Amino acid sequence: MRRKAFLIFFSFLLLVSVALLVLQTVRAIADDRLKTEDTILDLDTLMQKARVIRPLVYNMVVDGAIGTVTDDRMGEIIELAEENGAELIVVTLDTPGGFSKPTWTICKKILNSYVPVCVYIAPAGARAGSAGVYITYASHFAAMAPSTNIGAAHPVGGAGEKVDSVMNEKVTNDAVAQIRAAAEKRGRNAEWAEKAVRQSVSITNNEALELKVIDIIAENMDDLLTQLNGRITDIPSGKKTMDLVDARVELVKTTFKHRFLEVITSPDIAFILFSIGGLGIVLELYNPGAIFPGVIGAISLILAFYAFQTLPINYAGVALILLALILFIAEIKIVSHGLLAVGGIISFVLGGLMLVDTVDPGMRISLSLIITMAVLVSLTLLVVVYLVVKAAKRQPFIGEEGLVGKIAEVRKGGFVYVDGALWKAESSEELTEGSKVTVIAVNKLKLKVKNINT
DSSP, rough: OOHHHHHHHHHHHHHHHHHHHHHHHHHHHHHHHHHHHHHHHHHHHHHOOOOSSSSEEEEEEEEEOOOOOHHHHHHHEEEEHTTTTTTEEEEEEBBOOOOOHHHHHHHHHHHHOOOOOEEEEEEETTTTHHHHHHHHHHHEEEETTTHHHHHHHHOOTTTTOOOSHHHHHHHHHHHHHHHHHHHHHTTHHHHHHHHHHHHOOEEEEEHHHHHTTTEEEEESSHHHHHHTTTEEEEETTEEEEEOTOEEEEEOOOOHHHHHHHHTTEEEEEHHHHHHHHHHHHHHHHSSSOOOOHHHHHHHHHHHHHHHHHSSBBBBBHHHHHHHHHHHHHHHHSOOOHHHHHHHHHHHHHHHHHHHHHHGGGGGGGOHHHHHHHHHHHHHHHHHHHHHHHHHSSSOSSSTTTGGGGOOOEGGGGGGEEEEEEEEEEEEEEEEOTEEEEEEEEEEEEEEEEEETOO
16 A cells, blocks of 8 residues: 555656646747747848858857757857858857856867857847856857847856855966957957956946957847958968858757757756656665656656756755655655655755756756745655555455454354355354354454354
8 A cells, every 4th residue: 555655646746747847848949949930030131132152151049058058059050161161150149158168168169160150149138148258259250239238257166155265266267368368369358358257247238349348239130241241350271351242141940959958958857857767766666567657767867867967966966855755755664753754855955956056047946946846745745644644544455354343144163154255263152153243353264253242
């Protein structure tokens, strides 16, 4: 009965968790499609001008945190542009920031690209924060749409501390050196870049143009290409003059693979996957042969671990979530009057809060999601504990113990008839054939009975 109750608990929690996962996935992919469609509409005017031979410009839209998937996409579009002899790559950028490792890799790819890269911070209201500043400075050309901003590239530690320790000072100095090197190579304002890193300053598009942080303010893609035409930049093979007259712009759409990877590498989705995976594996170990929870759990854990390698994971958070799962199982098997369950909920919440080692609100696990999962776990755990207690108190209805309390009929030779079978009976009272007796105990293959009226 305990296993059955636990299966009910897991099935309900799994159903709700998968529903949350599907909702998050559908919402993310739908948002991405809407953004892509908006970009396609902006490019329609240019595409209608297509001729047989025209300069080729690739456009990639980056909207969201900079991570491993963005790094992969950047590598692919640079390779595609070099193979097809493209004139320019335009990265339409709107990001709150990102993680250090993929940011440095993207900057390195841009600096070594044989096709010039223009970072265009757009549309209106967009920003290039944190990682976006470094990528903008590494690009061959930098442009912004009206009503946009750039800045706040100050590195912080995983727990949100200011840069005051020796190690964090080294990290800051390294970031400053990298962005100053990019600024000197591209002829941009190195002093402001250092302020963006050390003091987290931000500026508007007009201020950025005045301070020579960017090269152009462009209303749209058509305006951007017009202003870039004829400009000269450095690529590994030497100087290159931009020829963008009547250019053909091709939007490089986000593939389903990248959409899927972007979704599962979201901190929220990674948290859900890890929770489902942990529960599935624990259930399979508790109840070998169930198969379904083991398969679902294994797949979820593999996806979660892929996401973890792209995120700055705090393994203390991982340990706390694993501890929570163990405590939930122990609550079902051990009578603790709810203490183990309370400890598990606390461990679960703390683990979720600590799981992603960053202070950027856009890249942390949503507090509302953590609370939602914790509430679901609490409610379902209460239900399953109730079922376990109820099952423990329930009168057995099969086997020898299930005969206790049943009514039997006395037959010849000291036998009684109950549940379609004859049993040898013993009693301290005189038994009359045909009378009704109550089974009060089972002793091996004998039933101890007594008359109903006594």
